[in-house]
Amino acid sequence: MMNKPFEYFAPKSAGEAVSLLKKHGSSARLLAGGQSLVPLMNLGLAAPRQIIDLTRIKKKKDPLSYVTANNDSLMIGSMTTHSEVERSRLIRKHCLILSETAATIADVQVRNRGTIGGSVCHADPAGDYLAPLVAIDAEFRAINSRMKGRTISADKFFRDMFTTALKQDELLTEIRVPRQNRPRRGSAYVKHKYVEGGFAIVGAAAVVSLNKDGSCDRVSVVLSGVRATPLRLGEIEKGFHGKSLDERAIEEAGQLAYEEVREPLSDIHATSDYRREMSRIYTKRAIRLAAARAGARETKKKEEG
Amino acid sequence: MPRVTVKLRVNHEKKEVEVDTRTLLVDLLRDEFMLTGTHVGCLTGNCGACTVIMDDLSVKSCTVLAAQANEADIMTIEGLSPRQDGGGGGAKLHPIQEAFIKHHGLQCGFCTPGMILSAFQLLRRNSKPTEDEIRVAIAGNLCRCTGYQNIIKAIGAASEEMRSRAGKQSLS
Numbered sequence: 308m309m310n311k312p313f314e315y316f317a318p319k320s321a322g323e324a325v326s327l328l329k330k331h332g333s334s335a336r337l338l339a340g341g342q343s344l345v346p347l348m349n350l351g352l353a354a355p356r357q358i359i360d361l362t363r364i365k366k367k368k369d370p371l372s373y374v375t376a377n378n379d380s381l382m383i384g385s386m387t388t389h390s391e392v393e394r395s396r397l398i399r400k401h402c403l404i405l406s407e408t409a410a411t412i413a414d415v416q417v418r419n420r421g422t423i424g425g426s427v428c429h430a431d432p433a434g435d436y437l438a439p440l441v442a443i444d445a446e447f448r449a450i451n452s453r454m455k456g457r458t459i460s461a462d463k464f465f466r467d468m469f470t471t472a473l474k475q476d477e478l479l480t481e482i483r484v485p486r487q488n489r490p491r492r493g494s495a496y497v498k499h500k501y502v503e504g505g506f507a508i509v510g511a512a513a514v515v516s517l518n519k520d521g522s523c524d525r526v527s528v529v530l531s532g533v534r535a536t537p538l539r540l541g542e543i544e545k546g547f548h549g550k551s552l553d554e555r556a557i558e559e560a561g562q563l564a565y566e567e568v569r570e571p572l573s574d575i576h577a578t579s580d581y582r583r584e585m586s587r588i589y590t591k592r593a594i595r596l597a598a599a600r601a602g603a604r605e606t607k608k609k610e611e612g
Numbered sequence: 613m614p615r616v617t618v619k620l621r622v623n624h625e626k627k628e629v630e631v632d633t634r635t636l637l638v639d640l641l642r643d644e645f646m647l648t649g650t651h652v653g654c655l656t657g658n659c660g661a662c663t664v665i666m667d668d669l670s671v672k673s674c675t676v677l678a679a680q681a682n683e684a685d686i687m688t689i690e691g692l693s694p695r696q697d698g699g700g701g702g703a704k705l706h707p708i709q710e711a712f713i714k715h716h717g718l719q720c721g722f723c724t725p726g727m728i729l730s731a732f733q734l735l736r737r738n739s740k741p742t743e744d745e746i747r748v749a750i751a752g753n754l755c756r757c758t759g760y761q762n763i764i765k766a767i768g769a770a771s772e773e774m775r776s777r778a779g780k781q782s783l784s
Binding site: 308309312313314315317338341342345346349350358360362363390413414415416417419420503504 | 613656669748
């Protein structure tokens with residue numbers, strides 16, 4: 308059994324959850340799907356004094372688990388599970404990259420329980436959602452203990468390893484993502500993992516927009532797993548406006564990724580050098596797939612990367 | 613030590629217990645209810661030996677606090693073959709269990725309860741899975757004996773058997 312005892316609270320509403328957070332301060336932790344926090348507690352790596360369980364919030368009265376859409380965006384409740392993100396028809400239709408990402412997380416049992424909000428708040432540098440959410444310019448809605456809401460852009464949300472912009476008494480309630488199914492736009496998430504369902508050694512999210520003549524309007528690439536926070540590859544974003552996204556251009560983008568990813572993380576699964584080389588390969592794969600989905604003609608899939 | 617009352621249904625039986633808040637669902641099942649078919653492997657959500665069905669979804673019960681199972685409906689491997697009175701642990705095996713025996717889908721048996729419940733989750737969502745879909749479905753269950761091939765065969769055979777039984781039922 309875990310070493311350190313803790314008090315358990317099961318608030319029935321988001322408001323009740325944030326007032327408990329305010330009351331107990333930094334010794335309390337919010338428990339979402341528990342797929343990271345409970346193992347960390349079992350290992351003795353986390354020992355909160357109070358657990359505030361969000362899974363008991365009443366789904367009908369005060370939901371944190373939903374997917375809805377308006378003309379521009381999808382709204383995803385923070386307690387929506389990875390399985391729900393993977394299967395949601397709305398997400399599959401309007402933001403395929405997120406369903407694709409959810410399907411790569413861990414395994415069925417973890418996806419049945421783990422939540423998108425819990426995952427982004429845990430902010431593991433190798434977490435799968437981080438890169439795609441930054442690449443598609445997601446926004447995060449939070450409320451504080453005075454029930455005041457604010458919106459944080461994905462670019463500003465991830466502050467450091469396991470650290471987000473959320474304040475001590477704030478709760479993430481919703482993730483908003485712009486609809487992606489526009490003409491001549493394609494996006495993709497691909498990752499390099501050491502075992503089926505493993506964390507991303509390198510995860511690459513690419514969004515490609517093409518002009519009517521087939522040339523590139525914009526390409527953005529964001530990487531997970533290489534830095535403490537998701538890395539947006541600025542040089543690629545600047546480099547391809549008006550150009551054709553052919554194999555040579557994609558090769559060039561891979562080189563830009565390699566140059567921009569200096570001294571990435573190093574751990575038991577991958578050395579820094581290896582991660583840097585994989586950043587090149589997976590950047591190319593992500594752009595190639597995104598460009599093909601956007602309808603580019605000259606993107607042939609090559610097996611060797 | 614802080615304690616919490618948990619009311620739940622396990623294999624169709626109503627239960628109510630008071631436990632230490634640190635109790636995991638897997639410990640509740642094994643130590644309080646003596647349902648030792650649910651195994652403890654890693655305690656980190658990797659191995660899948662503790663897989664149970666919670667409110668119709670497969671979960672790893674070492675990553676769920678017992679307190680979170682309050683008001684939940686849990687099915688363990690013991691509840692897979694229901695008795696006439698609706699309880700678990702009936703004498704007749706479930707077709708997935710029969711297929712694991714017939715196709716040698718186990719050796720030491722440690723991973724088997726979790727493996728079978730992952731197969732159960734799959735076949736409930738998808739009565740005719742492809743081999744790839746079976747592989748994805750058991751990605752969260754580690755087996756160190758079989759090399760998985762016979763497990764995959766067993767799940768494929770179980771899906772055929774279950775479809776054929778369902779077909780016969782709908783004809784009669």
